[in-house]
Amino acid sequence: MRRSGAASTRSARPGMYGTYSAVRDAGADWSGAAGVADVRTKRPVHPRMLHRVGSITKTFTAVALLQQVERGRIELDAPVSRYLPELIPGERGQKITVRMLLNHTSGIGDYVSGAFPSFQQGSTASLDDNRFRDFSPGELVRFGLEAPSTGEPGQNWSYSNTNYIIAGLLLEKVTGAAAEPYITRHVIRKAGLRDTSFPRTPLIPGPHSKAYESFYGYIDPPRDYSVYDMSWAGTAGAVVSTMDDLNRFYRALLGGRLLGSAQLAQMQTTVPVTDGQGNVLMNYGLGLYAQDLPCGRFWGHDGGVFGMGTFSLSSPDGRRQLSLGINLMKYQRIDENGVLQPHAIDFALGDHMLQALCGPAAPLAKGERPLTPFPTQQVLVKR
Numbered sequence: 095m096r097r098s099g100a101a102s103t104r105s106a107r108p109g110m111y112g113t114y115s116a117v118r119d120a121g122a123d124w125s126g127a128a129g130v131a132d133v134r135t136k137r138p139v140h141p142r143m144l145h146r147v148g149s150i151t152k153t154f155t156a157v158a159l160l161q162q163v164e165r166g167r168i169e170l171d172a173p174v175s176r177y178l179p180e181l182i183p184g185e186r187g188q189k190i191t192v193r194m195l196l197n198h199t200s201g202i203g204d205y206v207s208g209a210f211p212s213f214q215q216g217s218t219a220s221l222d223d224n225r226f227r228d229f230s231p232g233e234l235v236r237f238g239l240e241a242p243s244t245g246e247p248g249q250n251w252s253y254s255n256t257n258y259i260i261a262g263l264l265l266e267k268v269t270g271a272a273a274e275p276y277i278t279r280h281v282i283r284k285a286g287l288r289d290t291s292f293p294r295t296p297l298i299p300g301p302h303s304k305a306y307e308s309f310y311g312y313i314d315p316p317r318d319y320s321v322y323d324m325s326w327a328g329t330a331g332a333v334v335s336t337m338d339d340l341n342r343f344y345r346a347l348l349g350g351r352l353l354g355s356a357q358l359a360q361m362q363t364t365v366p367v368t369d370g371q372g373n374v375l376m377n378y379g380l381g382l383y384a385q386d387l388p389c390g391r392f393w394g395h396d397g398g399v400f401g402m403g404t405f406s407l408s409s410p411d412g413r414r415q416l417s418l419g420i421n422l423m424k425y426q427r428i429d430e431n432g433v434l435q436p437h438a439i440d441f442a443l444g445d446h447m448l449q450a451l452c453g454p455a456a457p458l459a460k461g462e463r464p465l466t467p468f469p470t471q472q473v474l475v476k477r
Contacts, residue, residue, distance in 0.1 A: 110439050111316075111422045112139035112303050116337035117450045118345075118415040125338065131303035131421065144289060144302040144334050145419040146324070147404040148397025149470055151333040152258050156196050156381025157347060158265055158277045160357040167268045168192055170360060170380075174260065177267050181235065181260065189247040192264065195257040196380035197365055201245045204254045208237025209326050218309050221319065221400060226296060229325045234259045251365050251378060253470055255330040258381075262329030273329050285346040290335040296323045298334055303421040305401025310424050319400040331399060337417040340404070344394055345412035347382075362393065367469065370433065375469040387465070389452035398423055398471045405467050407451060416450040418443070418467075434472060443467040 112129035125141035162168040168177070174195065175187035182190060182202075194200040207213060209229060210220035238256025245252065262273035269276055274292040282290050293299050298320060306316035324332040335343075346352055353361070364377035364384060376383040384391050385407060392414075396405035406417040426437045444465035466472060 109422075109425060109437070110420055110442075111306055113418060113420045113443075114139050114141045114143055114145075114337055115416065115418040115446065115450070116141060116341050118341050118413075120413045123338075129421075133304075133306070139303055139421070140301075142289075142301075142336055142338065143419070144298050144300045144336060145404060146298065146305065146397075146399045146402045147333050147335045147340065147406075147419070148327070148331045148399040148402065149255075150335070150340065150395045150397040150404055150406060151327070151329065151331045152381040153343075153347070153395050154277050154281050154333060154381075155258050155261050155265070155273075155329045156361065157281050157352050158273075159192070159196065159261055160353055160361065160380065161280060162265065162268050163360070164354055164357055168264070170196075174264065177264050178260070181263065182239065186247070191247070192261075193360075193380065194247055195261050195264075197251070197378055198253050198257055199248050199251055199365065200254065200257055201243045201247050201249065201252070202238050202254050202256045202260075203241025203244055203252075205234045205237035205241065205256045205259070207241060209234060216312070218307075218312050221307070221309070221313075221317075224323070224326060225319070225321070226323050227326070228323060229328075231259050231263055231328055234326070234328070235263070251367055255327070258330035259328055265329070274332070277329070281352060282343075284352060285343045287335070287339045287343055290333060290339045290343070292332050293324065293334055296321050302334075303402075305399070306422045307401040308422065308424050310426060310428050316401075316422060316425075320402075322400060324399070327399060331397060337406075337419060340406040340417040341408070341415040344406055344408040345415065348393060348408055348410060348412045369472060375466050375472060383469070385465075385469070387448065387452055392451060396468045396470050398468060403468055403471070405447075407447070409451070414451050416447060418446065440467060 112131050114127040117124045127139040127141045131137045131139045170193040171191050173188050174190050190200045212220040265273045304318040305320040307319050308316040361380045361382045364379045366374050367376050367378050376385050392407040394407040401423050403420045403423050408415040427435050447465050
Protein backbone atom coordinates (compact mmCIF):
# COMPACT_ATOMS: atom_id res chain seq x y z
CA MET A 95 0.00 0.00 0.00
CA ARG A 96 1.35 3.44 -0.90
CA ARG A 97 1.63 5.68 2.15
CA SER A 98 0.79 9.33 1.62
CA GLY A 99 0.53 10.79 5.11
CA ALA A 100 3.72 12.82 4.76
CA ALA A 101 2.50 14.45 1.59
CA SER A 102 -0.80 15.29 3.27
CA THR A 103 1.06 16.91 6.15
CA ARG A 104 3.21 18.94 3.76
CA SER A 105 0.08 20.46 2.21
CA ALA A 106 -0.86 21.86 5.63
CA ARG A 107 2.56 23.40 6.25
CA PRO A 108 2.49 25.96 3.38
CA GLY A 109 -0.67 27.55 4.79
CA MET A 110 -3.60 25.17 4.35
CA TYR A 111 -5.74 25.05 7.52
CA GLY A 112 -6.87 21.44 7.20
CA THR A 113 -6.91 18.61 4.69
CA TYR A 114 -8.15 15.03 4.64
CA SER A 115 -7.54 12.31 2.12
CA ALA A 116 -8.58 8.75 1.25
CA VAL A 117 -6.33 6.60 -0.95
CA ARG A 118 -7.03 3.15 -2.36
CA ASP A 119 -4.65 0.77 -4.07
CA ALA A 120 -5.92 -2.61 -5.28
CA GLY A 121 -8.23 -3.11 -2.33
CA ALA A 122 -5.95 -1.67 0.35
CA ASP A 123 -7.26 1.56 1.86
CA TRP A 124 -5.52 4.43 3.65
CA SER A 125 -7.01 7.57 5.17
CA GLY A 126 -5.23 10.51 6.73
CA ALA A 127 -5.71 14.10 7.83
CA ALA A 128 -3.58 17.06 8.82
CA GLY A 129 -4.31 20.47 10.31
CA VAL A 130 -7.32 21.97 12.01
CA ALA A 131 -11.06 22.08 11.39
CA ASP A 132 -11.42 25.29 13.41
CA VAL A 133 -8.64 27.87 13.50
CA ARG A 134 -9.96 29.38 16.74
CA THR A 135 -10.37 26.24 18.86
CA LYS A 136 -7.65 24.22 17.04
CA ARG A 137 -10.06 21.29 16.77
CA PRO A 138 -8.28 18.83 14.47
CA VAL A 139 -9.62 17.53 11.18
CA HIS A 140 -10.21 13.81 10.77
CA PRO A 141 -10.46 11.67 7.62
CA ARG A 142 -14.20 10.91 7.72
CA MET A 143 -15.48 14.46 8.03
CA LEU A 144 -18.43 15.46 5.85
CA HIS A 145 -17.44 17.95 3.19
CA ARG A 146 -19.14 20.08 0.53
CA VAL A 147 -17.76 18.58 -2.69
CA GLY A 148 -18.94 21.34 -5.06
CA SER A 149 -18.80 20.51 -8.74
CA ILE A 150 -18.19 16.82 -8.18
CA THR A 151 -22.01 17.02 -7.98
CA LYS A 152 -21.90 17.35 -11.77
CA THR A 153 -20.83 13.73 -12.13
CA PHE A 154 -23.86 12.61 -10.09
CA THR A 155 -26.19 14.75 -12.21
CA ALA A 156 -24.67 13.55 -15.47
CA VAL A 157 -25.07 9.92 -14.40
CA ALA A 158 -28.77 10.48 -13.65
CA LEU A 159 -29.30 12.03 -17.10
CA LEU A 160 -27.40 9.26 -18.87
CA GLN A 161 -29.61 6.73 -17.10
CA GLN A 162 -32.49 8.46 -18.90
CA VAL A 163 -30.58 8.14 -22.17
CA GLU A 164 -30.33 4.40 -21.50
CA ARG A 165 -34.08 4.26 -20.97
CA GLY A 166 -34.74 6.09 -24.26
CA ARG A 167 -36.25 9.17 -22.60
CA ILE A 168 -33.45 11.53 -23.71
CA GLU A 169 -31.21 11.73 -26.79
CA LEU A 170 -27.80 13.26 -26.15
CA ASP A 171 -27.67 15.05 -29.49
CA ALA A 172 -31.24 16.32 -29.40
CA PRO A 173 -31.80 20.04 -28.79
CA VAL A 174 -32.67 21.05 -25.25
CA SER A 175 -35.77 22.77 -26.65
CA ARG A 176 -37.27 19.36 -27.45
CA TYR A 177 -37.64 18.76 -23.72
CA LEU A 178 -37.74 22.30 -22.30
CA PRO A 179 -39.24 24.36 -25.15
CA GLU A 180 -39.66 27.61 -23.23
CA LEU A 181 -36.42 27.65 -21.26
CA ILE A 182 -33.86 28.84 -23.82
CA PRO A 183 -35.51 31.34 -26.16
CA GLY A 184 -35.33 31.36 -29.94
CA GLU A 185 -32.83 29.69 -32.21
CA ARG A 186 -30.37 29.30 -29.36
CA GLY A 187 -32.55 26.65 -27.74
CA GLN A 188 -32.69 24.75 -31.04
CA LYS A 189 -28.90 24.68 -31.39
CA ILE A 190 -27.88 23.69 -27.86
CA THR A 191 -27.98 19.94 -27.35
CA VAL A 192 -28.07 17.87 -24.18
CA ARG A 193 -24.49 16.79 -24.86
CA MET A 194 -23.37 20.43 -25.04
CA LEU A 195 -24.80 21.05 -21.59
CA LEU A 196 -22.94 18.10 -20.11
CA ASN A 197 -19.56 18.80 -21.73
CA HIS A 198 -19.72 22.60 -21.31
CA THR A 199 -19.74 23.52 -25.01
CA SER A 200 -23.21 25.13 -24.95
CA GLY A 201 -21.88 28.70 -25.00
CA ILE A 202 -24.17 29.61 -22.07
CA GLY A 203 -22.50 31.90 -19.53
CA ASP A 204 -22.16 31.16 -15.82
CA TYR A 205 -24.83 32.46 -13.45
CA VAL A 206 -22.45 33.14 -10.55
CA SER A 207 -21.84 36.78 -11.52
CA GLY A 208 -25.58 37.41 -11.60
CA ALA A 209 -26.22 35.67 -8.31
CA PHE A 210 -23.26 37.37 -6.61
CA PRO A 211 -23.14 40.79 -8.33
CA SER A 212 -20.62 42.38 -5.97
CA PHE A 213 -17.90 40.09 -7.35
CA GLN A 214 -17.85 42.24 -10.49
CA GLN A 215 -17.02 45.30 -8.38
CA GLY A 216 -14.17 43.60 -6.54
CA SER A 217 -16.28 43.15 -3.41
CA THR A 218 -17.32 40.00 -1.54
CA ALA A 219 -20.41 41.61 0.01
CA SER A 220 -22.72 39.27 -1.94
CA LEU A 221 -21.19 36.32 -0.14
CA ASP A 222 -22.65 37.50 3.15
CA ASP A 223 -25.82 38.91 1.63
CA ASN A 224 -26.70 35.49 0.14
CA ARG A 225 -25.80 33.25 3.08
CA PHE A 226 -29.47 32.37 3.70
CA ARG A 227 -30.94 33.32 0.33
CA ASP A 228 -33.01 30.67 -1.44
CA PHE A 229 -32.37 30.74 -5.19
CA SER A 230 -34.73 28.91 -7.54
CA PRO A 231 -33.25 26.96 -10.50
CA GLY A 232 -35.19 29.20 -12.88
CA GLU A 233 -33.62 32.29 -11.35
CA LEU A 234 -30.12 30.84 -11.77
CA VAL A 235 -30.81 29.89 -15.40
CA ARG A 236 -32.04 33.41 -16.11
CA PHE A 237 -28.78 34.84 -14.72
CA GLY A 238 -26.81 32.47 -16.93
CA LEU A 239 -28.78 33.22 -20.09
CA GLU A 240 -28.39 36.96 -19.45
CA ALA A 241 -24.61 36.61 -19.06
CA PRO A 242 -22.45 37.15 -22.17
CA SER A 243 -22.34 34.08 -24.39
CA THR A 244 -19.01 32.24 -24.40
CA GLY A 245 -19.39 31.25 -28.06
CA GLU A 246 -21.68 29.57 -30.56
CA PRO A 247 -23.17 26.27 -29.38
CA GLY A 248 -20.62 23.50 -29.88
CA GLN A 249 -17.83 25.92 -30.75
CA ASN A 250 -15.84 26.35 -27.52
CA TRP A 251 -15.40 24.65 -24.15
CA SER A 252 -16.31 27.03 -21.34
CA TYR A 253 -17.12 25.91 -17.82
CA SER A 254 -20.58 27.04 -16.74
CA ASN A 255 -22.61 26.00 -13.73
CA THR A 256 -25.72 27.08 -15.63
CA ASN A 257 -25.40 23.99 -17.83
CA TYR A 258 -25.93 21.70 -14.87
CA ILE A 259 -28.83 23.65 -13.40
CA ILE A 260 -30.52 23.20 -16.80
CA ALA A 261 -29.54 19.51 -16.67
CA GLY A 262 -31.37 19.25 -13.34
CA LEU A 263 -34.49 20.86 -14.84
CA LEU A 264 -34.27 18.46 -17.78
CA LEU A 265 -34.05 15.51 -15.39
CA GLU A 266 -37.17 16.75 -13.60
CA LYS A 267 -39.06 17.12 -16.88
CA VAL A 268 -38.41 13.57 -18.12
CA THR A 269 -38.79 11.80 -14.76
CA GLY A 270 -41.59 13.84 -13.23
CA ALA A 271 -39.64 13.93 -9.95
CA ALA A 272 -37.62 16.62 -8.17
CA ALA A 273 -34.01 16.37 -9.30
CA GLU A 274 -32.14 16.14 -6.00
CA PRO A 275 -34.31 13.38 -4.45
CA TYR A 276 -34.20 11.53 -7.78
CA ILE A 277 -30.39 11.64 -7.90
CA THR A 278 -30.33 10.52 -4.27
CA ARG A 279 -32.46 7.44 -5.00
CA HIS A 280 -31.07 6.40 -8.37
CA VAL A 281 -27.40 7.41 -8.14
CA ILE A 282 -26.31 7.96 -4.53
CA ARG A 283 -28.21 4.99 -3.06
CA LYS A 284 -27.50 2.77 -6.07
CA ALA A 285 -23.77 3.38 -5.55
CA GLY A 286 -24.10 2.29 -1.91
CA LEU A 287 -23.09 5.66 -0.45
CA ARG A 288 -24.03 6.18 3.19
CA ASP A 289 -22.56 9.63 3.89
CA THR A 290 -23.53 11.46 0.69
CA SER A 291 -26.53 13.78 0.34
CA PHE A 292 -28.07 17.01 -0.84
CA PRO A 293 -28.55 18.78 2.53
CA ARG A 294 -32.02 20.20 3.14
CA THR A 295 -30.80 23.13 5.26
CA PRO A 296 -27.78 25.50 5.26
CA LEU A 297 -26.12 23.17 7.79
CA ILE A 298 -23.77 20.32 6.90
CA PRO A 299 -25.59 17.27 8.36
CA GLY A 300 -22.87 15.74 10.53
CA PRO A 301 -19.28 16.16 11.78
CA HIS A 302 -17.48 18.61 9.54
CA SER A 303 -14.79 21.24 9.31
CA LYS A 304 -15.44 24.92 9.05
CA ALA A 305 -15.15 26.31 5.52
CA TYR A 306 -12.72 29.22 5.21
CA GLU A 307 -12.86 31.52 2.21
CA SER A 308 -10.04 33.95 1.37
CA PHE A 309 -11.30 35.02 -2.08
CA TYR A 310 -7.79 35.72 -3.37
CA GLY A 311 -6.97 37.91 -0.38
CA TYR A 312 -10.12 40.05 -0.44
CA ILE A 313 -11.25 38.38 2.80
CA ASP A 314 -8.46 38.74 5.34
CA PRO A 315 -8.46 36.85 7.60
CA PRO A 316 -10.46 34.16 5.80
CA ARG A 317 -14.07 33.83 6.95
CA ASP A 318 -16.10 30.69 7.74
CA TYR A 319 -18.93 29.85 5.31
CA SER A 320 -19.73 26.31 6.46
CA VAL A 321 -23.31 27.41 7.26
CA TYR A 322 -24.66 28.41 3.85
CA ASP A 323 -27.82 27.95 1.76
CA MET A 324 -26.59 25.85 -1.16
CA SER A 325 -29.58 26.52 -3.41
CA TRP A 326 -27.16 28.72 -5.38
CA ALA A 327 -25.36 25.51 -6.45
CA GLY A 328 -28.15 22.90 -6.66
CA THR A 329 -27.56 20.12 -9.21
CA ALA A 330 -24.34 21.87 -10.22
CA GLY A 331 -22.64 21.76 -6.84
CA ALA A 332 -24.63 21.16 -3.63
CA VAL A 333 -23.66 17.58 -2.69
CA VAL A 334 -22.04 16.80 0.68
CA SER A 335 -19.94 13.63 0.95
CA THR A 336 -16.85 12.06 2.49
CA MET A 337 -13.58 11.13 0.81
CA ASP A 338 -14.31 7.41 1.28
CA ASP A 339 -17.74 7.80 -0.31
CA LEU A 340 -16.29 9.64 -3.30
CA ASN A 341 -13.85 6.80 -3.94
CA ARG A 342 -16.72 4.34 -3.65
CA PHE A 343 -18.84 6.40 -6.06
CA TYR A 344 -16.24 6.61 -8.82
CA ARG A 345 -15.39 2.93 -8.37
CA ALA A 346 -19.07 2.06 -8.89
CA LEU A 347 -19.31 4.35 -11.93
CA LEU A 348 -16.14 3.17 -13.68
CA GLY A 349 -16.97 -0.43 -12.81
CA GLY A 350 -20.28 -0.29 -14.69
CA ARG A 351 -22.61 -0.46 -11.69
CA LEU A 352 -24.38 2.85 -12.43
CA LEU A 353 -24.37 2.93 -16.23
CA GLY A 354 -23.98 0.45 -19.05
CA SER A 355 -20.84 0.39 -21.18
CA ALA A 356 -22.35 2.49 -24.00
CA GLN A 357 -23.27 5.41 -21.76
CA LEU A 358 -20.02 5.19 -19.78
CA ALA A 359 -18.22 5.48 -23.12
CA GLN A 360 -20.24 8.62 -23.84
CA MET A 361 -19.18 10.08 -20.47
CA GLN A 362 -15.56 9.39 -21.40
CA THR A 363 -15.77 11.05 -24.83
CA THR A 364 -13.81 14.24 -24.19
CA VAL A 365 -12.77 17.64 -25.44
CA PRO A 366 -9.38 19.13 -24.45
CA VAL A 367 -9.26 22.00 -21.95
CA THR A 368 -6.21 24.28 -21.94
CA ASP A 369 -4.98 27.16 -19.82
CA GLY A 370 -3.86 30.56 -21.09
CA GLN A 371 -0.46 29.15 -22.05
CA GLY A 372 -1.89 26.27 -24.06
CA ASN A 373 -1.19 23.57 -21.46
CA VAL A 374 -3.80 20.83 -21.36
CA LEU A 375 -5.37 20.92 -17.88
CA MET A 376 -7.80 18.06 -18.48
CA ASN A 377 -9.90 16.33 -21.11
CA TYR A 378 -13.55 16.95 -20.26
CA GLY A 379 -16.31 14.46 -21.01
CA LEU A 380 -19.89 14.44 -19.71
CA GLY A 381 -19.62 15.48 -16.08
CA LEU A 382 -16.36 13.55 -15.87
CA TYR A 383 -12.83 14.45 -16.90
CA ALA A 384 -9.50 12.77 -17.46
CA GLN A 385 -6.12 13.88 -16.17
CA ASP A 386 -2.97 12.26 -17.49
CA LEU A 387 -0.35 11.50 -14.84
CA PRO A 388 3.09 9.92 -15.36
CA CYS A 389 1.62 6.53 -14.40
CA GLY A 390 -1.45 6.72 -16.64
CA ARG A 391 -4.84 8.30 -17.17
CA PHE A 392 -7.19 8.95 -14.24
CA TRP A 393 -10.87 9.89 -14.27
CA GLY A 394 -12.85 12.06 -11.88
CA HIS A 395 -13.76 15.66 -11.14
CA ASP A 396 -12.98 18.46 -8.73
CA GLY A 397 -15.12 21.00 -6.95
CA GLY A 398 -14.90 24.28 -5.13
CA VAL A 399 -17.51 26.09 -3.08
CA PHE A 400 -17.02 28.92 -0.63
CA GLY A 401 -14.43 27.62 1.82
CA MET A 402 -14.16 24.01 0.66
CA GLY A 403 -12.32 22.34 -2.20
CA THR A 404 -12.25 18.71 -3.31
CA PHE A 405 -10.72 16.54 -5.99
CA SER A 406 -11.27 12.87 -6.72
CA LEU A 407 -9.41 10.73 -9.27
CA SER A 408 -9.57 7.04 -10.12
CA SER A 409 -7.74 4.75 -12.48
CA PRO A 410 -10.02 3.31 -15.21
CA ASP A 411 -10.28 -0.01 -13.37
CA GLY A 412 -10.90 1.71 -10.00
CA ARG A 413 -7.91 0.00 -8.37
CA ARG A 414 -6.02 3.23 -7.66
CA GLN A 415 -7.99 6.11 -6.21
CA LEU A 416 -7.51 9.39 -4.38
CA SER A 417 -10.06 11.79 -2.93
CA LEU A 418 -8.95 14.85 -1.00
CA GLY A 419 -10.71 17.76 0.69
CA ILE A 420 -9.40 21.10 1.94
CA ASN A 421 -11.04 23.74 4.15
CA LEU A 422 -9.48 26.95 2.79
CA MET A 423 -10.30 28.21 -0.71
CA LYS A 424 -8.95 30.84 -3.10
CA TYR A 425 -5.76 31.10 -1.07
CA GLN A 426 -3.87 32.10 -4.23
CA ARG A 427 -3.45 35.62 -5.59
CA ILE A 428 -4.31 37.02 -9.02
CA ASP A 429 -1.77 39.26 -10.75
CA GLU A 430 -2.43 42.56 -12.52
CA ASN A 431 -3.21 40.67 -15.75
CA GLY A 432 -5.87 38.58 -14.06
CA VAL A 433 -3.71 35.43 -14.07
CA LEU A 434 -3.93 33.08 -11.10
CA GLN A 435 -0.54 32.71 -9.44
CA PRO A 436 0.42 29.23 -8.18
CA HIS A 437 0.75 28.86 -4.42
CA ALA A 438 2.95 26.52 -2.38
CA ILE A 439 -0.26 24.71 -1.39
CA ASP A 440 -0.88 23.84 -5.05
CA PHE A 441 2.54 22.23 -5.36
CA ALA A 442 2.08 20.29 -2.11
CA LEU A 443 -1.34 19.02 -3.21
CA GLY A 444 0.05 18.07 -6.61
CA ASP A 445 2.85 16.17 -4.90
CA HIS A 446 0.32 14.33 -2.74
CA MET A 447 -1.73 13.47 -5.84
CA LEU A 448 1.32 12.10 -7.62
CA GLN A 449 2.57 10.03 -4.69
CA ALA A 450 -0.85 8.65 -3.81
CA LEU A 451 -1.72 7.56 -7.35
CA CYS A 452 1.68 6.78 -8.85
CA GLY A 453 3.84 6.02 -5.80
CA PRO A 454 7.01 7.69 -4.48
CA ALA A 455 9.10 6.18 -7.28
CA ALA A 456 7.30 8.22 -9.96
CA PRO A 457 8.32 11.88 -9.48
CA LEU A 458 7.83 14.50 -12.15
CA ALA A 459 10.65 14.76 -14.63
CA LYS A 460 12.90 17.80 -14.28
CA GLY A 461 11.20 20.81 -15.83
CA GLU A 462 7.88 19.00 -16.21
CA ARG A 463 4.81 21.10 -15.52
CA PRO A 464 3.45 20.60 -11.95
CA LEU A 465 0.16 18.76 -11.59
CA THR A 466 -2.99 20.85 -11.33
CA PRO A 467 -5.14 19.57 -8.44
CA PHE A 468 -8.21 21.75 -9.15
CA PRO A 469 -8.33 22.28 -12.93
CA THR A 470 -11.92 23.54 -13.12
CA GLN A 471 -11.11 26.19 -10.53
CA GLN A 472 -8.19 27.33 -12.71
CA VAL A 473 -10.39 27.92 -15.75
CA LEU A 474 -13.08 29.70 -13.71
CA VAL A 475 -10.67 32.54 -12.92
CA LYS A 476 -10.96 35.40 -15.39
CA ARG A 477 -7.67 35.91 -17.20
